[in-house]
Amino acid sequence: MPEGIRFDAAAARGLEAAYQTTDVILQRVRVVESLALTPGSHVLDIGSGPGLLLEALAKTVGSSGRAAGVDQSVAMVEAASHRCEAYPQVTVDAGEALKLPYPDESFDAVVSTQVYEYVADIPAGLQEIRRVLRPGGRAVVLDTDYDSWVIHTEDELRLARIRDAWDEHFVHRGLPRFLGAEMKKAGFRVRQVEAIPMLNVEHHENAFSWHLTRMIAGFSAGRRECTQDDTREWLGELKRLGEAGEYFFSLNRYLFAADLEAPGL
Template identity: 45%
Template sequence: MSGALHFDDEASRRLEEAYTTDALVAQRRAVVELLALRPGERVLDVGVGPGLLAADLARQVGSAGRVCGVDTSDSMIALAGRRAAAEGSAPIELRRADAVALPYADATFDVGVTTQVLEYVADVPTALAELGRVLRPGGRVLVLDTDWDSVVWHSRDRARTERVLRAWEQHLADPHLPRRLLGHLERAGFEVEPVLVLPLLDVGYRPDAFSAGLLDLVAAFVGDRDGLTPADAEAWASDLRSLGREYFFSLNRYVFRGTRAG
Protein backbone atom coordinates (compact mmCIF):
# COMPACT_ATOMS: atom_id res chain seq x y z
CA MET A 1 0.00 0.00 0.00
CA SER A 2 1.56 3.29 -1.09
CA GLY A 3 0.52 5.11 2.08
CA ALA A 4 1.77 2.45 4.46
CA LEU A 5 3.80 3.40 7.50
CA HIS A 6 7.42 2.35 7.02
CA PHE A 7 9.30 1.33 10.13
CA ASP A 8 12.61 3.09 9.58
CA ASP A 9 14.96 3.71 12.50
CA GLU A 10 12.94 6.66 13.88
CA ALA A 11 9.52 4.97 13.56
CA SER A 12 10.93 1.80 15.08
CA ARG A 13 12.38 3.74 18.01
CA ARG A 14 9.02 5.44 18.63
CA LEU A 15 7.22 2.12 18.47
CA GLU A 16 9.64 0.58 20.95
CA GLU A 17 8.94 3.45 23.36
CA ALA A 18 5.19 2.86 22.96
CA TYR A 19 5.66 -0.83 23.70
CA THR A 20 7.20 -0.02 27.09
CA THR A 21 4.21 2.04 28.29
CA ASP A 22 1.99 0.64 31.04
CA ALA A 23 -0.88 -0.12 28.65
CA LEU A 24 1.18 -2.24 26.29
CA VAL A 25 3.09 -3.96 29.07
CA ALA A 26 -0.33 -5.05 30.39
CA GLN A 27 -1.40 -6.13 26.88
CA ARG A 28 1.75 -8.20 26.49
CA ARG A 29 1.20 -9.81 29.89
CA ALA A 30 -2.35 -10.72 28.86
CA VAL A 31 -1.13 -12.26 25.58
CA VAL A 32 1.43 -14.38 27.42
CA GLU A 33 -1.21 -15.59 29.88
CA LEU A 34 -3.64 -16.46 27.09
CA LEU A 35 -0.97 -18.46 25.25
CA ALA A 36 -0.35 -20.64 28.35
CA LEU A 37 3.03 -21.74 27.02
CA ARG A 38 4.70 -24.87 28.34
CA PRO A 39 8.43 -25.47 28.85
CA GLY A 40 10.10 -26.81 25.73
CA GLU A 41 7.52 -25.51 23.24
CA ARG A 42 8.54 -24.05 19.88
CA VAL A 43 7.05 -20.59 19.22
CA LEU A 44 6.98 -18.35 16.15
CA ASP A 45 6.38 -14.60 16.55
CA VAL A 46 5.31 -13.15 13.18
CA GLY A 47 6.10 -9.44 13.17
CA VAL A 48 8.51 -9.62 16.07
CA GLY A 49 9.00 -5.83 16.16
CA PRO A 50 11.42 -4.68 18.89
CA GLY A 51 11.38 -8.16 20.44
CA LEU A 52 9.67 -7.45 23.77
CA LEU A 53 7.00 -10.12 23.36
CA ALA A 54 9.54 -12.61 21.98
CA ALA A 55 11.66 -12.11 25.10
CA ASP A 56 8.63 -12.85 27.30
CA LEU A 57 7.84 -15.97 25.25
CA ALA A 58 11.44 -17.14 25.54
CA ARG A 59 11.25 -16.92 29.33
CA GLN A 60 8.05 -18.97 29.33
CA VAL A 61 9.34 -21.88 27.21
CA GLY A 62 12.76 -21.92 28.88
CA SER A 63 16.09 -23.09 27.61
CA ALA A 64 14.63 -26.34 26.24
CA GLY A 65 12.24 -24.36 24.03
CA ARG A 66 12.68 -22.40 20.83
CA VAL A 67 11.50 -18.90 19.86
CA CYS A 68 11.78 -17.55 16.32
CA GLY A 69 10.83 -14.05 15.23
CA VAL A 70 10.38 -12.66 11.74
CA ASP A 71 9.85 -9.09 10.57
CA THR A 72 10.08 -7.19 7.29
CA SER A 73 11.84 -4.22 8.94
CA ASP A 74 15.61 -4.29 9.31
CA SER A 75 15.32 -1.61 12.01
CA MET A 76 12.98 -3.79 14.05
CA ILE A 77 15.20 -6.84 13.65
CA ALA A 78 18.15 -4.76 14.85
CA LEU A 79 16.24 -3.61 17.94
CA ALA A 80 15.11 -7.14 18.74
CA GLY A 81 18.63 -8.45 18.25
CA ARG A 82 20.02 -6.04 20.85
CA ARG A 83 17.62 -7.24 23.53
CA ALA A 84 19.47 -9.33 26.10
CA ALA A 85 18.02 -12.76 26.86
CA ALA A 86 17.10 -13.49 30.46
CA GLU A 87 18.88 -16.35 32.18
CA GLY A 88 17.15 -19.66 31.51
CA SER A 89 15.32 -18.35 28.46
CA ALA A 90 15.17 -19.97 25.06
CA PRO A 91 17.46 -18.44 22.46
CA ILE A 92 15.62 -16.10 20.07
CA GLU A 93 16.32 -16.65 16.39
CA LEU A 94 15.56 -13.65 14.17
CA ARG A 95 15.02 -13.53 10.42
CA ARG A 96 13.94 -10.89 7.95
CA ALA A 97 10.88 -12.40 6.30
CA ASP A 98 7.34 -11.61 5.19
CA ALA A 99 4.24 -13.10 6.81
CA VAL A 100 3.13 -14.48 3.43
CA ALA A 101 6.37 -16.45 2.90
CA LEU A 102 7.64 -17.87 6.19
CA PRO A 103 11.12 -19.42 5.90
CA TYR A 104 10.34 -22.58 7.88
CA ALA A 105 9.41 -26.16 7.10
CA ASP A 106 5.92 -27.59 7.61
CA ALA A 107 4.90 -28.39 11.22
CA THR A 108 7.96 -26.69 12.76
CA PHE A 109 6.18 -24.90 15.62
CA ASP A 110 3.79 -25.65 18.47
CA VAL A 111 2.56 -22.06 18.77
CA GLY A 112 2.25 -19.09 16.43
CA VAL A 113 1.53 -15.53 17.56
CA THR A 114 1.10 -12.30 15.63
CA THR A 115 0.13 -9.05 17.36
CA GLN A 116 -0.68 -5.80 15.54
CA VAL A 117 0.72 -7.20 12.29
CA LEU A 118 -1.91 -8.65 9.97
CA GLU A 119 -3.66 -5.29 9.57
CA TYR A 120 -0.50 -4.24 7.68
CA VAL A 121 -0.60 -7.31 5.40
CA ALA A 122 -2.39 -7.03 2.04
CA ASP A 123 -2.95 -10.80 1.67
CA VAL A 124 -4.22 -12.01 5.04
CA PRO A 125 -5.54 -15.39 3.77
CA THR A 126 -2.08 -16.30 2.48
CA ALA A 127 -0.43 -15.13 5.72
CA LEU A 128 -2.77 -17.31 7.80
CA ALA A 129 -2.29 -20.26 5.46
CA GLU A 130 1.47 -19.88 5.94
CA LEU A 131 1.05 -19.72 9.70
CA GLY A 132 -1.05 -22.87 9.60
CA ARG A 133 1.51 -24.61 7.42
CA VAL A 134 4.39 -24.08 9.86
CA LEU A 135 2.30 -25.18 12.88
CA ARG A 136 2.01 -28.84 13.81
CA PRO A 137 -1.50 -30.39 13.82
CA GLY A 138 -3.08 -29.28 17.08
CA GLY A 139 -0.75 -26.28 17.25
CA ARG A 140 -2.10 -23.07 18.76
CA VAL A 141 -2.38 -19.62 17.23
CA LEU A 142 -3.07 -16.18 18.70
CA VAL A 143 -3.81 -13.17 16.50
CA LEU A 144 -4.30 -9.68 17.95
CA ASP A 145 -5.32 -6.71 15.81
CA THR A 146 -7.16 -3.38 16.05
CA ASP A 147 -10.36 -2.21 14.39
CA TRP A 148 -9.77 1.55 14.08
CA ASP A 149 -13.51 2.27 14.11
CA SER A 150 -13.24 1.53 17.84
CA VAL A 151 -11.05 4.58 18.60
CA VAL A 152 -12.47 7.32 20.83
CA TRP A 153 -10.19 10.36 21.01
CA HIS A 154 -11.68 13.46 22.59
CA SER A 155 -10.79 16.85 21.09
CA ARG A 156 -12.19 20.35 20.86
CA ASP A 157 -12.53 20.03 17.08
CA ARG A 158 -14.31 16.78 16.31
CA ALA A 159 -14.41 17.36 12.54
CA ARG A 160 -10.64 17.85 12.41
CA THR A 161 -10.08 14.72 14.50
CA GLU A 162 -12.24 12.72 12.11
CA ARG A 163 -10.17 13.99 9.15
CA VAL A 164 -6.93 13.10 10.95
CA LEU A 165 -8.10 9.60 11.81
CA ARG A 166 -9.33 8.96 8.25
CA ALA A 167 -5.88 9.94 6.97
CA TRP A 168 -4.21 7.80 9.66
CA GLU A 169 -6.08 4.72 8.42
CA GLN A 170 -3.99 4.92 5.24
CA HIS A 171 -1.02 3.52 7.18
CA LEU A 172 -2.71 0.09 7.16
CA ALA A 173 -3.70 -2.42 4.53
CA ASP A 174 -6.96 -3.07 6.42
CA PRO A 175 -7.84 -0.75 9.35
CA HIS A 176 -10.94 -2.86 10.12
CA LEU A 177 -9.46 -6.34 9.88
CA PRO A 178 -10.83 -7.89 13.12
CA ARG A 179 -14.41 -7.96 11.81
CA ARG A 180 -13.20 -10.38 9.09
CA LEU A 181 -10.63 -12.38 11.05
CA LEU A 182 -12.95 -15.15 12.25
CA GLY A 183 -13.79 -16.15 8.68
CA HIS A 184 -10.17 -15.85 7.56
CA LEU A 185 -9.00 -18.11 10.39
CA GLU A 186 -11.67 -20.74 9.84
CA ARG A 187 -10.97 -20.88 6.10
CA ALA A 188 -7.27 -21.32 6.92
CA GLY A 189 -8.13 -24.47 8.89
CA PHE A 190 -8.23 -23.15 12.47
CA GLU A 191 -10.82 -24.02 15.08
CA VAL A 192 -11.40 -20.66 16.77
CA GLU A 193 -12.18 -20.05 20.44
CA PRO A 194 -14.43 -17.19 21.67
CA VAL A 195 -12.98 -13.81 20.74
CA LEU A 196 -11.70 -11.49 23.47
CA VAL A 197 -11.22 -7.73 23.57
CA LEU A 198 -8.33 -5.92 25.25
CA PRO A 199 -9.16 -2.21 25.66
CA LEU A 200 -6.51 0.49 25.85
CA LEU A 201 -7.64 3.46 27.93
CA ASP A 202 -5.94 6.75 28.85
CA VAL A 203 -7.91 9.29 30.88
CA GLY A 204 -6.07 12.53 31.60
CA TYR A 205 -3.06 13.49 29.48
CA ARG A 206 0.24 11.89 30.47
CA PRO A 207 3.31 12.27 28.20
CA ASP A 208 4.46 8.75 29.13
CA ALA A 209 1.15 7.08 28.18
CA PHE A 210 0.67 4.91 25.10
CA SER A 211 -1.66 7.33 23.34
CA ALA A 212 0.73 10.25 23.84
CA GLY A 213 3.34 8.41 21.79
CA LEU A 214 0.69 7.40 19.28
CA LEU A 215 -0.30 11.06 19.02
CA ASP A 216 3.19 11.90 17.76
CA LEU A 217 3.17 9.02 15.26
CA VAL A 218 -0.22 10.04 13.89
CA ALA A 219 0.71 13.71 13.56
CA ALA A 220 3.95 12.85 11.76
CA PHE A 221 2.10 10.55 9.33
CA VAL A 222 -0.99 12.56 8.37
CA GLY A 223 0.62 15.87 7.37
CA ASP A 224 0.23 16.41 3.60
CA ARG A 225 -2.47 13.69 3.36
CA ASP A 226 -6.11 14.19 2.42
CA GLY A 227 -5.75 17.96 2.38
CA LEU A 228 -4.14 18.13 5.81
CA THR A 229 -0.93 20.10 6.26
CA PRO A 230 1.84 19.52 8.82
CA ALA A 231 0.53 22.64 10.59
CA ASP A 232 -2.95 21.09 10.73
CA ALA A 233 -1.52 17.89 12.20
CA GLU A 234 0.47 19.74 14.84
CA ALA A 235 -2.51 21.94 15.74
CA TRP A 236 -4.57 18.78 16.24
CA ALA A 237 -1.90 17.20 18.44
CA SER A 238 -1.40 20.39 20.45
CA ASP A 239 -5.13 20.64 21.09
CA LEU A 240 -5.25 17.11 22.50
CA ARG A 241 -2.18 17.62 24.67
CA SER A 242 -3.68 20.79 26.13
CA LEU A 243 -6.83 19.00 27.33
CA GLY A 244 -5.07 17.95 30.53
CA ARG A 245 -7.50 16.20 32.86
CA GLU A 246 -10.16 16.23 30.10
CA TYR A 247 -7.99 14.17 27.77
CA PHE A 248 -9.66 10.87 26.84
CA PHE A 249 -8.45 8.04 24.60
CA SER A 250 -9.86 4.52 24.16
CA LEU A 251 -9.09 1.83 21.59
CA ASN A 252 -10.08 -1.84 21.34
CA ARG A 253 -7.75 -4.65 20.36
CA TYR A 254 -9.31 -8.00 19.51
CA VAL A 255 -7.74 -11.37 20.35
CA PHE A 256 -8.47 -14.45 18.25
CA ARG A 257 -7.18 -17.81 19.45
CA GLY A 258 -7.42 -21.06 17.59
CA THR A 259 -6.08 -24.56 17.08
CA ARG A 260 -4.83 -25.95 13.82
CA ALA A 261 -7.10 -28.81 12.80
CA GLY A 262 -5.37 -32.17 12.46
Protein backbone atom coordinates in the same frame (compact mmCIF):
# COMPACT_ATOMS: atom_id res chain seq x y z
CA MET B 1 -0.59 4.64 -4.31
CA PRO B 2 0.69 6.72 -1.37
CA GLU B 3 3.53 5.30 0.65
CA GLY B 4 2.43 3.50 3.83
CA ILE B 5 4.27 3.44 7.13
CA ARG B 6 8.05 2.86 7.09
CA PHE B 7 9.32 0.42 9.70
CA ASP B 8 12.79 1.95 9.95
CA ALA B 9 15.14 2.55 12.90
CA ALA B 10 13.17 5.65 14.02
CA ALA B 11 9.94 3.62 13.97
CA ALA B 12 11.66 0.87 16.00
CA ARG B 13 12.61 3.44 18.68
CA GLY B 14 9.07 4.88 18.69
CA LEU B 15 7.48 1.45 19.04
CA GLU B 16 9.95 0.45 21.74
CA ALA B 17 8.79 3.42 23.85
CA ALA B 18 5.08 2.89 23.11
CA TYR B 19 5.27 -0.84 23.89
CA GLN B 20 6.76 -0.23 27.33
CA THR B 21 3.69 1.66 28.54
CA THR B 22 1.47 -0.03 31.12
CA ASP B 23 -1.30 -0.49 28.51
CA VAL B 24 0.86 -2.58 26.21
CA ILE B 25 2.58 -4.44 29.07
CA LEU B 26 -0.89 -5.62 30.16
CA GLN B 27 -1.69 -6.57 26.56
CA ARG B 28 1.49 -8.66 26.40
CA VAL B 29 0.51 -10.52 29.56
CA ARG B 30 -2.85 -11.46 27.97
CA VAL B 31 -1.19 -12.51 24.72
CA VAL B 32 1.34 -14.75 26.47
CA GLU B 33 -1.38 -16.29 28.68
CA SER B 34 -3.57 -17.07 25.67
CA LEU B 35 -0.71 -18.92 23.95
CA ALA B 36 -0.73 -21.53 26.77
CA LEU B 37 3.00 -22.15 26.36
CA THR B 38 5.00 -24.47 28.60
CA PRO B 39 8.76 -24.58 29.21
CA GLY B 40 10.30 -26.23 26.16
CA SER B 41 7.64 -24.98 23.70
CA HIS B 42 8.67 -23.77 20.25
CA VAL B 43 6.95 -20.47 19.43
CA LEU B 44 7.13 -18.10 16.45
CA ASP B 45 6.37 -14.34 16.60
CA ILE B 46 5.52 -13.02 13.12
CA GLY B 47 6.31 -9.32 12.66
CA SER B 48 8.27 -9.33 15.91
CA GLY B 49 9.16 -5.61 15.64
CA PRO B 50 11.46 -4.34 18.40
CA GLY B 51 11.19 -7.70 20.19
CA LEU B 52 9.42 -6.97 23.49
CA LEU B 53 6.95 -9.81 23.03
CA LEU B 54 9.76 -12.06 21.80
CA GLU B 55 11.66 -11.42 25.04
CA ALA B 56 8.56 -12.32 27.09
CA LEU B 57 8.13 -15.49 25.01
CA ALA B 58 11.79 -16.42 25.57
CA LYS B 59 11.32 -16.17 29.33
CA THR B 60 8.17 -18.32 29.15
CA VAL B 61 9.58 -21.18 27.05
CA GLY B 62 12.94 -21.11 28.87
CA SER B 63 16.31 -22.30 27.66
CA SER B 64 14.93 -25.72 26.65
CA GLY B 65 12.47 -24.03 24.28
CA ARG B 66 12.69 -21.90 21.16
CA ALA B 67 11.38 -18.38 20.54
CA ALA B 68 11.77 -17.34 16.90
CA GLY B 69 11.00 -13.87 15.58
CA VAL B 70 10.61 -12.91 11.95
CA ASP B 71 10.15 -9.43 10.50
CA GLN B 72 10.33 -7.90 7.03
CA SER B 73 12.24 -4.87 8.34
CA VAL B 74 16.00 -5.08 8.81
CA ALA B 75 15.85 -2.27 11.42
CA MET B 76 13.31 -4.25 13.45
CA VAL B 77 15.35 -7.46 13.15
CA GLU B 78 18.36 -5.57 14.51
CA ALA B 79 16.35 -4.04 17.38
CA ALA B 80 14.84 -7.40 18.39
CA SER B 81 18.19 -9.22 18.11
CA HIS B 82 19.76 -6.61 20.36
CA ARG B 83 16.96 -6.77 22.92
CA CYS B 84 17.05 -10.58 23.08
CA GLU B 85 20.81 -11.16 22.83
CA ALA B 86 20.97 -12.67 26.34
CA TYR B 87 18.58 -15.50 25.37
CA PRO B 88 20.16 -18.41 23.44
CA GLN B 89 16.66 -19.77 22.74
CA VAL B 90 15.90 -16.70 20.56
CA THR B 91 16.53 -16.39 16.83
CA VAL B 92 15.42 -13.42 14.73
CA ASP B 93 15.17 -13.70 10.95
CA ALA B 94 14.40 -11.26 8.18
CA GLY B 95 11.36 -12.60 6.36
CA GLU B 96 7.90 -12.01 5.01
CA ALA B 97 4.64 -13.11 6.67
CA LEU B 98 3.46 -14.61 3.37
CA LYS B 99 6.66 -16.64 2.89
CA LEU B 100 7.94 -17.63 6.31
CA PRO B 101 11.53 -18.93 6.28
CA TYR B 102 10.71 -22.11 8.27
CA PRO B 103 9.86 -25.73 7.36
CA ASP B 104 6.34 -27.14 7.73
CA GLU B 105 5.13 -27.93 11.26
CA SER B 106 8.10 -26.22 12.99
CA PHE B 107 6.23 -24.62 15.90
CA ASP B 108 3.87 -25.49 18.77
CA ALA B 109 2.49 -21.95 18.73
CA VAL B 110 2.48 -18.92 16.44
CA VAL B 111 1.67 -15.37 17.50
CA SER B 112 1.36 -12.10 15.65
CA THR B 113 0.37 -8.74 17.12
CA GLN B 114 -0.38 -5.61 15.11
CA VAL B 115 0.95 -7.05 11.84
CA TYR B 116 -1.87 -8.44 9.68
CA GLU B 117 -3.45 -4.99 9.33
CA TYR B 118 -0.53 -4.42 6.94
CA VAL B 119 -0.93 -7.72 5.05
CA ALA B 120 -3.30 -7.49 2.08
CA ASP B 121 -3.91 -11.21 1.54
CA ILE B 122 -5.28 -12.45 4.88
CA PRO B 123 -6.24 -15.97 3.65
CA ALA B 124 -2.69 -16.48 2.33
CA GLY B 125 -1.23 -15.18 5.62
CA LEU B 126 -3.34 -17.60 7.65
CA GLN B 127 -2.40 -20.52 5.38
CA GLU B 128 1.25 -19.68 5.99
CA ILE B 129 0.69 -19.73 9.78
CA ARG B 130 -1.04 -23.05 9.35
CA ARG B 131 1.85 -24.47 7.35
CA VAL B 132 4.48 -23.77 10.04
CA LEU B 133 2.24 -24.83 12.95
CA ARG B 134 2.18 -28.44 14.11
CA PRO B 135 -1.24 -30.18 14.15
CA GLY B 136 -2.93 -29.29 17.44
CA GLY B 137 -0.83 -26.11 17.72
CA ARG B 138 -2.14 -22.70 18.76
CA ALA B 139 -2.27 -19.42 16.86
CA VAL B 140 -2.88 -16.04 18.51
CA VAL B 141 -3.49 -12.99 16.34
CA LEU B 142 -4.15 -9.52 17.73
CA ASP B 143 -5.05 -6.43 15.74
CA THR B 144 -6.70 -3.02 16.05
CA ASP B 145 -10.08 -1.98 14.69
CA TYR B 146 -9.71 1.72 13.91
CA ASP B 147 -13.48 2.24 13.87
CA SER B 148 -13.40 1.64 17.64
CA TRP B 149 -11.64 4.98 18.10
CA VAL B 150 -13.25 7.37 20.63
CA ILE B 151 -11.27 10.56 21.18
CA HIS B 152 -12.37 13.74 22.92
CA THR B 153 -11.84 16.75 20.66
CA GLU B 154 -13.24 20.25 20.31
CA ASP B 155 -12.73 20.10 16.53
CA GLU B 156 -14.35 17.02 15.00
CA LEU B 157 -13.65 18.11 11.42
CA ARG B 158 -9.92 18.46 12.10
CA LEU B 159 -9.86 15.05 13.79
CA ALA B 160 -11.72 13.57 10.81
CA ARG B 161 -9.01 14.88 8.43
CA ILE B 162 -6.27 13.40 10.65
CA ARG B 163 -8.03 10.04 10.89
CA ASP B 164 -8.63 9.95 7.15
CA ALA B 165 -4.93 10.56 6.46
CA TRP B 166 -3.92 7.90 9.03
CA ASP B 167 -5.95 5.38 7.00
CA GLU B 168 -3.06 5.35 4.52
CA HIS B 169 -0.82 3.70 7.09
CA PHE B 170 -2.53 0.26 7.02
CA VAL B 171 -4.24 -2.01 4.52
CA HIS B 172 -7.13 -3.10 6.77
CA ARG B 173 -8.78 -0.48 9.03
CA GLY B 174 -11.03 -3.11 10.62
CA LEU B 175 -9.39 -6.53 10.37
CA PRO B 176 -10.81 -7.90 13.68
CA ARG B 177 -14.39 -7.84 12.42
CA PHE B 178 -13.65 -10.50 9.78
CA LEU B 179 -10.53 -12.18 11.19
CA GLY B 180 -12.40 -14.84 13.17
CA ALA B 181 -14.36 -15.92 10.10
CA GLU B 182 -11.15 -16.06 8.03
CA MET B 183 -9.45 -18.16 10.72
CA LYS B 184 -12.33 -20.64 10.67
CA LYS B 185 -12.19 -20.83 6.86
CA ALA B 186 -8.45 -21.52 7.13
CA GLY B 187 -9.12 -24.58 9.33
CA PHE B 188 -8.62 -23.12 12.80
CA ARG B 189 -10.95 -23.66 15.75
CA VAL B 190 -11.36 -20.23 17.35
CA ARG B 191 -11.25 -20.70 21.14
CA GLN B 192 -11.22 -17.17 22.46
CA VAL B 193 -11.97 -13.66 21.23
CA GLU B 194 -11.37 -10.75 23.53
CA ALA B 195 -11.24 -6.97 23.31
CA ILE B 196 -8.18 -5.29 24.75
CA PRO B 197 -8.93 -1.57 25.09
CA MET B 198 -6.20 1.01 25.01
CA LEU B 199 -8.10 3.38 27.31
CA ASN B 200 -6.41 6.53 28.58
CA VAL B 201 -8.04 9.34 30.54
CA GLU B 202 -4.71 10.96 31.35
CA HIS B 203 -2.12 12.28 28.93
CA HIS B 204 1.41 11.31 29.94
CA GLU B 205 4.36 9.30 28.68
CA ASN B 206 3.29 6.07 30.36
CA ALA B 207 0.02 6.07 28.41
CA PHE B 208 -0.05 4.29 25.06
CA SER B 209 -2.02 7.08 23.38
CA TRP B 210 0.72 9.61 24.24
CA HIS B 211 2.95 7.74 21.79
CA LEU B 212 0.30 6.72 19.26
CA THR B 213 -1.05 10.25 18.83
CA ARG B 214 2.50 11.48 18.09
CA MET B 215 2.99 8.71 15.53
CA ILE B 216 -0.35 9.58 13.94
CA ALA B 217 0.54 13.29 13.80
CA GLY B 218 3.95 12.51 12.26
CA PHE B 219 2.44 10.24 9.63
CA SER B 220 -0.71 12.17 8.76
CA ALA B 221 0.62 15.72 8.37
CA GLY B 222 0.64 16.61 4.67
CA ARG B 223 -1.43 13.61 3.54
CA ARG B 224 -4.86 13.90 1.92
CA GLU B 225 -6.64 16.93 3.45
CA CYS B 226 -4.61 16.91 6.68
CA THR B 227 -2.19 19.83 7.08
CA GLN B 228 0.84 20.40 9.31
CA ASP B 229 -1.27 22.97 11.20
CA ASP B 230 -3.98 20.34 11.81
CA THR B 231 -1.62 17.92 13.53
CA ARG B 232 0.27 20.64 15.45
CA GLU B 233 -2.99 22.13 16.75
CA TRP B 234 -4.35 18.67 17.57
CA LEU B 235 -1.30 17.75 19.67
CA GLY B 236 -1.65 21.14 21.42
CA GLU B 237 -5.32 20.41 22.10
CA LEU B 238 -4.52 16.98 23.58
CA LYS B 239 -1.98 18.59 25.91
CA ARG B 240 -4.53 21.20 27.03
CA LEU B 241 -7.24 18.58 27.56
CA GLY B 242 -4.76 16.53 29.60
CA GLU B 243 -3.89 19.51 31.79
CA ALA B 244 -7.58 20.32 32.26
CA GLY B 245 -8.43 16.73 33.24
CA GLU B 246 -10.63 16.40 30.14
CA TYR B 247 -8.57 13.93 28.11
CA PHE B 248 -10.25 10.80 26.73
CA PHE B 249 -8.78 8.29 24.28
CA SER B 250 -10.02 4.77 23.66
CA LEU B 251 -9.09 2.32 20.90
CA ASN B 252 -9.77 -1.41 20.90
CA ARG B 253 -7.43 -4.19 19.95
CA TYR B 254 -8.92 -7.69 19.56
CA LEU B 255 -7.21 -10.95 20.42
CA PHE B 256 -8.10 -14.18 18.63
CA ALA B 257 -6.75 -17.47 19.99
CA ALA B 258 -7.32 -20.52 17.81
CA ASP B 259 -6.16 -24.12 17.62
CA LEU B 260 -5.22 -26.03 14.52
CA GLU B 261 -7.11 -29.26 14.71
CA ALA B 262 -5.01 -32.38 14.96
CA PRO B 263 -5.95 -35.16 12.50
CA GLY B 264 -8.45 -37.62 13.98
CA LEU B 265 -9.88 -35.18 16.55
